[in-house]
Amino acid sequence: MGEFINVFVKAAFIENMILAYFLGMCSYLAVSKSVQTAFGLGLAVIFVLGITMPINWLIFEYLLSDTGILGMDLTFLRFLLFIAVIASMVQLVEMIVEKYSPSLYAALGIFLPLITVNCAILGGSLFMVARDYTFSQSVAFGLGGGFGWFLAIIAIAAIREKIRYSAIPAPLRGLGMAFILTGLMGMAFMSLMGIDPAVFGGAGN
């Protein structure tokens, strides 16, 4: 359990997907004009990251790696398989949510298909492979990374709503200011580097 919290905190705050690795920047900049839509997209990212990460872990471990069922090193196929898993999972999640929870579907609605090409999702899976996570760590990394992404997009959307009427130089308005704000937020998040994840127990890597 300690290890789970350890990876979660690390993924959510210390190595935030957007602020430290720039993953998912396209949708982050495009959909952060109002808090409400940012909230929907953030939820959808947590959802999809939390689901695809364990599935991709299982696929990598039991199908692609040389200790898997096929007994061959097929890791070079990981891009193709991961993106296929993500695309089909997004489709599946969309159908299930539409059937069983229309209110959630109305909230996530248009954002779910967008997520297939969100770099944070594929990036999460690739980081998971690069860092040799175990199964429980990969679940924690997926949820934590999604939560960190959610926090960052809510924060920037709130700030952008506030500064809409500020006197910013015209050429800097909109996109330019969003970049500079993201940089400032990144510096603020760096102060969280002081947290030592080892206090939660676990191996701490």
Next chain:
Amino acid sequence: MAETLEKTTTKTAEPLFGKKEKKLITDPLNDNNPITVQVLGICSALAVTSLVWPSLVMAVAVIFVCAFSNLFTSLLRNYIPKEVRMIVQLVIIASLVTFVELSLKFLNYPVYKQLSVYIGLIITNCIVMGRLEAFAMANKPWRSFLDGIGNGLGYGAILVMVGLIREIFGKGSLFASSPFEWKIIGPTAEYSINTTTSTLFGWYANNNLMVLSAAAMFIIGIMIWIQRSYNKKLIDVS
């Protein structure tokens, strides 16, 4: 049908590299830059810009993937059913990226290690997918190929510029971790007028902010500012 045939025959009479084709390459460099104007494809690559050499490699990889995925999609555009076009495009991109990854692993292992997951992330780089949707699905192979090169160049130009600023001020060197590493400023700088008693920029201490990811954000923000103050029509009015 006859009309379209006639059109194609007159089109081939046009020069292979005319004014229109030139515009396909130059347009993404300024007026329609993928990063500062279209805001596509920032995701995968900013983290590699702390040094110039990896950003150059990344830029070449993106130009390659962008150009050839555009070419192949354009060749297949009449045979791809509309419902599954996303999947087909993703398969084309993913195969090209796998090719790039394996070649880089063979050619330059240290840089491959440094870029790690970001090579794979070219797949979800919105600029590749965006050009396929917006251009290659509706245009002829040669023009799509040029459009891919142009957008890759516009993207790479920003990447290398950010890399230059970050490396010079953050590390005082150029092309570190490549065969032609060169220290420009700082106490260990090496250039012709440097003697044992005087150094030109020997007083410079490395600015650690530039190594952080936040610096890339500031630099791009300022680049957008500069570009838009020259190019007034890009200003965001909303």
